[in-house]
Amino acid sequence: MKRAFNFNAGPATLPFAVLEKAKEAWLDFNGTGMALMELSHRSKDYEIVHNKAIASLRNILSIPDDYEVLFLQGGASLQFSMIPMNLLKPDQTANYILTGSWSDKALKEAKKVGSTHVAASTKETGYHRIPELEEINLSEDAAYLHLTSNNTIFGTQWHQYPNTQVPLIADMSSDILSRPFQIEQFDLIYAGAQKNLGPSGVTVVIIRKELIQSQPALPTMLNYETFAKNNSLYNTPPTLAIYLLSLVLEWVEENGGIEAISKRNEEKSSLLYNMIDNSNGFYIGHADEKSRSHMNVTFNLKSEELSTKFLEEAKQIGFVGLNGHRSVGGCRASIYNAVPLEHVEALVSFMKNFKEKY
């Protein structure tokens, strides 16, 4: 069996060791005579898995006790609505920094809930960069400031976060666990699992406890309090997805934690950016150098025709997922935590050969 060179933007490649471990326990989890997904979510065997996932995440990200770790469903897209529904009061304004399609969508949902303000935006220049901290202008009565830490479509990433007087919220779907950051700088972090955490179908929310308030008028399933009060077991959680998440977290711990992963990620992205920068304009990076993402490397070739040829040949050799997002075109290599260095080396080698050929 040959593993594909999987550069998918998400769902994305998972650590092979995780897949193998899950396969081994697939028919008979922990000697129960049942598959993990056949266990009751109220059983001790499942509870251990559930709590281990929370404990690992707390350990890896050094999450203090005054934060809750919650498992939800619906992806980051449902958080776009839940955040204003839970945190935006009628006399307040929700602040958003626009750095790409996902933050646009988050803003769009907040507008349905209440008053909003764009605190900064790089939309006019095609989302090539992350705004400077000085560009951020908060509104009065800001309920919170929302940003997207990494932009999968445009290949940009925040490298320094603002210090704010208001709660700071980050959609970290595409770079959580990829590099160290100070959790205390944030009040709410959320991430769909399908890039760095596991399979699609579970969303992680890390929220400062004091932000969770009793709001009986909210639908029960859209209220953070429901999940916080019940250890994310108010109703049946996506047990299989949480189990796989726990295995990915274990893999992170076994592989040196976030510092080691971060170093490896920088190594991987450097290989690609060096290739682009030293190609004499054959490959053209999309993002401004200062805003480059270590997770999604976006680039074009000299001509659209050449880009098409590049993607075709890459596909034939077995590279998967190198097409840019349908909204922007071009090429994109998503190199999340689980993408092996060797696969990036193979891509760089292909890029070199392709350049020499044309």
Next chain:
Amino acid sequence: MKRAFNFNAGPATLPFAVLEKAKEAWLDFNGTGMALMELSHRSKDYEIVHNKAIASLRNILSIPDDYEVLFLQGGASLQFSMIPMNLLKPDQTANYILTGSWSDKALKEAKKVGSTHVAASTKETGYHRIPELEEINLSEDAAYLHLTSNNTIFGTQWHQYPNTQVPLIADMSSDILSRPFQIEQFDLIYAGAQKNLGPSGVTVVIIRKELIQSQPALPTMLNYETFAKNNSLYNTPPTLAIYLLSLVLEWVEENGGIEAISKRNEEKSSLLYNMIDNSNGFYIGHADEKSRSHMNVTFNLKSEELSTKFLEEAKQIGFVGLNGHRSVGGCRASIYNAVPLEHVEALVSFMKNFKEKY
């Protein structure tokens, strides 16, 4: 490896053939060099799985073209809110029939959205039975009538559905695919997957197309239109859960479809109810005979002490999940589609031995 006698109420046992098939394809789905959950949800390989699940469900339940089949997240509990948010207009009243905890919860969420009316209830007599059709009293301006087709906690099940002038909505989480029914009698059916359909983490909604309306004020992820317009691919769906659902549906098709499954289910439940009825009061069924569920057989023993002993001994021999729901106590055997006849026979045999012993 010994399979447990799994009588869990949900998540519940899955067909062993499905588990084996999933295991076989686990590391390398369809020769892609990737696991199913590593595929992009926009890839052809995944799309085939996704559309096959929809097609199988349409085939098994004979769903006509004027219904949409949607895959959502959040379980039936999120549907409790989405249904009134999408279907209850300000000048209308949502009608609910109360037959247990789940319908209670559905009503509670609808009350947050608008005006409600209890069209029938058997709460006063401890939810031992399903109301007679004559007991149902609709309000004026009823937006819809909601019922729970099978009540896992109390072990009751509808055996004849009302014919209504207003849209009929059913939570079929715990008995979908267990027996034939006329889909046209309903306007919306929903079911969390974790009993008869697959693992937890995906919710099936079957909705008459004319009920889906453009409602731009609704959060995008809580609007049925979003899922209908995008073939449930607006954002990343829970791909692994949908894949496993597709395998369970394939298993249903390969095992004679819903008629054959239904016959087997009746055989299984008859074994247990006969045991109860012929025990001279040693085992006492909870549900009224006419309202008995073929999915969840609830019973008590003569004394609480004996019930406790029964559950203890059963557990020691390897029976899993026989405890009644924590809200009602006693015993419960959940015998969903995938519970083999032999496991029910083993339980009946244990019940016989236990009775002889005490």
